[in-house]
Amino acid sequence: MAHKAICGVVLANLLLQLQIVFAKVPAVIVFGDSSVDTGNNNQIATVVKSNFKPYGRDYYGGQPTGRFSNGRVYTDFIAEAFGIKLTMPAYLDPAHNMTDMATGVCFASAGTGYDNATSDVLSVIPLWKQLEYYKKYQEELNDYLGQEKAETVLREALYIISLGTNDFLENYYAVPGRSSEYSVEEYQNFLAGIAGGFIKALYGLGARKVSLGGLPPMGCLPLERTRNLLFGGGCIEEYNNVAEEFNVELQGLVSKLNNQISGIQLVLSDPYDILLDIIQNPESFGFTNAKESCCGSGYFEMGYLCDKNNPFTCPNASKYVFWDSFHPTERTNGIVADHVMRTSLAGFLVP
Template identity: 35%
Template sequence: MASIFFISFFFALVVKISLPISTIASKNVSASAVFAFGDSTLDGGNNNHIKTLFRGDHLPYGRDLPQHMATGRFSNGMLSTDYIVQFLGLKDLLPPYLNPNLSDHDLLTGVTFASGGSGLDKQTIEATSAMDLMSQFKLFEDVLKRLNKSVGEVKTRNLIKKAVFVVGVGTNDMLFNAYLFPTRLIKYANNVYGYHDLLLKNLAYFIQKLYGRGARRIIVTGLPPMGCLPLMVTINSFLPGPNWLKRLCNPKQNQQCEAYNTKLSSKVHSLEATLKGFEETMKGCCGTGQWEMGPVCNVLDLTCVNASKFLFWDAMHPTQSGYWFLAQYGIQNVLPYVTS
């Protein structure tokens, strides 16, 4: 089963359970690697190597890093994922994949594919020229190819299974398409909640893509209270209304972000329930699982003890559990169309 967690951006509220850092640190926490996808909150410097105005490759960005140099991180120092890899004992900083000096050895403990200005809506990408999530996913597939070549498919598969995947995106979509230039909302009759559904649909699709490549430990961050972001406070202070010329949070925008996070939490629960994986997907339960089927799969062959952990019963056909998932897909996605 995939473990998918939702984290509220500022308050670190995990869907399943909320633990203080001291409690988390006391647990036996381990991971093989960390792979990050999303926007500037997770970009370790990928935007340094693409054509976009959204860059953090100049001071004062990075001034509080050990070398006091701008690395492309949109911060004065480290990002949350940098702290995570340090805590896990993997490396000091999570490097950007587009760094030309990145070695295959660096890939073993993870990289970030995130791009400042990225989003879930193609209209956001058109405005920022950042890498969208599917472009980031293609880079991840490149990593899989490099790892398969350098350490082999088995080690790569085990590494990915034990890795942590962090996905943080959505803020730019709301910023550009709902608040700064709300032309996108015309399609939704100026209903920002309808726009939420589009974003979450695209996010769910991306998570399913990650799952299909072996990701099982996935952390998804939500929106911050955008009405309190300094930029939004400034913009709102110049708009006619109760906050005119006042530096105050916009409660309506905060409420909209909270509503998005509530939907995201529900979506995460739904995905976690449906993305139940099998421990073995490359061979069948019968015999060696590599070629036996039909008459060759018989009582003389040894079979696995727990077939529910296998996707295939023989080298060609699914187990009962495999068929159950096929049936569930048909019930949810096909029957409604053919019976309506």
């Protein structure tokens, strides 16, 4: 029995080494917010959690994991597309070890943003702290794989950054402070500056392949449409315009950094157009409802308001674009991930 266990460990390590040698992207490393958090918030003192049913009801085993979805999130599908793994482990989850995390890990925290003030609103992990966790992860990977192999993984890994929505919807437009300090345009510039600094910091730590995520049409989230009920419940175009403008600024940042930083491969992964197309033409994608979410009444529930005792949650989330009032369903996440793979990440695939 002991001999079989040892052989199993040796085989697992051999397969890992072969994957590192032959894969163009041997690991996926994620920073961001609830769009990609796979359970880090479970381990911190915050109200921004989703580690209870019905979250995760369509995930493997039907169990909640801390993902803000009925199943997998966007980066789970990206990791699968690269042939790495089906799900992204959360760095703070004690159930995962370096065997799980050597081919990718998630540092994201639901409720956070580029702006430190955004993470302060709901006491979640700020972006700078995610970077500190990543530095610790580097040391752990060195110990696990050895320095040479670890450096190869970190150099060839795909780094995904997905955040920004909370900076506007949960901070700038929701609480006093930043809106009195900055105009919208100034705040966009402020956030883009932080994004650029973060990318440079990652580069300094060895990252070369980086996907910078754009904003979704955030004025069309069910929560925002609910706030617009007096005017018919349509999308809040002001918010959508801000998202579009910010994405243009991020594209400019991507172009600038690609020219300035030797050896970096930086792309903008922009979900705006595909999500807007899904929302405006849900039937074309097999959805029946793009206005309300599946959980609860579909208008305002998320987090603790979206729980197993809510009698109104829909029976089939695959027919809905949104799972709760702020987050897409697993099926929507898969469609967006497929679009991003084809439009911005295809160059990182093994030919």
